[in-house]
Amino acid sequence: MTSRERLLSVFNANEPDRTPITMFISDTDIVDGPPDCIIAPRTNDTIGDLIRFHEILNIDIMLRISTDVFEPIAFNLDSKDWENIWELSADEKHLSHRIVTPEAELKETFNLEGEQFHGDYSEDWMKLRNVRVESLIKNAKDLEIVKEYRPQVPAYDFSHIKATKSRLGERGIILPRVPSGVFNYAAGLMKLEELFTAPILEPALYTELMEFCANDVIKVGKKIAAAGGDVVRVIANIANSSMVGGEFYSEHILPYEKRYIDSLTSDGCKVLFHNCGQCAALLPVYRTMLDGQALESLSPPAAGGDVTDLKAARAALGDNVVMVGNFDQVHLLRSGTAEQVRNEAVRILKEVRGDSRFIFSTSDSIIPGTPKENVEALAEAGLEYVRASSA
Numbered sequence: 001m002t003s004r005e006r007l008l009s010v011f012n013a014n015e016p017d018r019t020p021i022t023m024f025i026s027d028t029d030i031v032d033g034p035p036d037c038i039i040a041p042r043t044n045d046t047i048g049d050l051i052r053f054h055e056i057l058n059i060d061i062m063l064r065i066s067t068d069v070f071e072p073i074a075f076n077l078d079s080k081d082w083e084n085i086w087e088l089s090a091d092e093k094h095l096s097h098r099i100v101t102p103e104a105e106l107k108e109t110f111n112l113e114g115e116q117f118h119g120d121y122s123e124d125w126m127k128l129r130n131v132r133v134e135s136l137i138k139n140a141k142d143l144e145i146v147k148e149y150r151p152q153v154p155a156y157d158f159s160h161i162k163a164t165k166s167r168l169g170e171r172g173i174i175l176p177r178v179p180s181g182v183f184n185y186a187a188g189l190m191k192l193e194e195l196f197t198a199p200i201l202e203p204a205l206y207t208e209l210m211e212f213c214a215n216d217v218i219k220v221g222k223k224i225a226a227a228g229g230d231v232v233r234v235i236a237n238i239a240n241s242s243m244v245g246g247e248f249y250s251e252h253i254l255p256y257e258k259r260y261i262d263s264l265t266s267d268g269c270k271v272l273f274h275n276c277g278q279c280a281a282l283l284p285v286y287r288t289m290l291d292g293q294a295l296e297s298l299s300p301p302a303a304g305g306d307v308t309d310l311k312a313a314r315a316a317l318g319d320n321v322v323m324v325g326n327f328d329q330v331h332l333l334r335s336g337t338a339e340q341v342r343n344e345a346v347r348i349l350k351e352v353r354g355d356s357r358f359i360f361s362t363s364d365s366i367i368p369g370t371p372k373e374n375v376e377a378l379a380e381a382g383l384e385y386v387r388a389s390s391a
Contacts, residue, residue, distance in 0.1 A: 084122070143209055234273050
């Protein structure tokens, strides 16, 4: 099988010739630099470098690409009724963002200490979402203002997805990123502790906010899903099993995420749901929500997750959810020996041997400072084992 055929077989519940071996790496990782240990020197061709990383290691290519959609969607645009004002504090430790409308101002604040940004602060929403200390929506009136004056969602151009897919050919599959999961998206508008308590304390506001967020991500997500990718990536790591239990998730989050996922898959596209690893208590919920789709990263505790037994995870998820993971790239890959890396790769693959809906991968992006020999050992050990097992 080609790499593309192998990966699609796993996603489509067919039998692959062997377990796919890959690593979690995206176009933004290439820009940030950690994969330099394999592809240095980098070129100006980010997609080419991303492909080259996989080809040097001879691993299966899951090409994770961006789509340049600011979140919250269209909030960064200006109109006659919506003016963005960004102000950096004198000590450059804090950034304030004010949105001026005919009725009132909305404001959010960010703590910049110790953070590195990609270009202009105001454009790096992925970094800003992690350092927000004051959120735009504080009450029902703020949400009314957003719904009344937020600029129209632009007509995005996602033609690069089809072009990249054509460029990659049979060497792998394309995984464009769609807007974040509904709860993640809502967390970009409301302070997190208030968002978690809103279903109980302010249920009407919570419902209205989640409906607004669901409509936003579905509108743009469906356009990306229809643009030619094989699998779309949904980042939904905030409502994980360290934050919520299965009952809370089922009642207050599942209906919105399921609607989003169903909208993305309605025309045949597959979904890779990125939970960031802490998911053990939510696996029975994911079994329903992700039926026929995929879950990553099922991270072990050393990598920030809570999955210690992949066979138990499979039993909880059932046979119709693809599992992607779960090698520790945080500590073992970065700080272990090449022999330790090889041994752990083989241990994981032995544990899941015979599971035709498993993709072996690092749990998340490669950490800066990871030794070249460890990355090579991971790829070599994985490939050696699955090739010998399938012979």
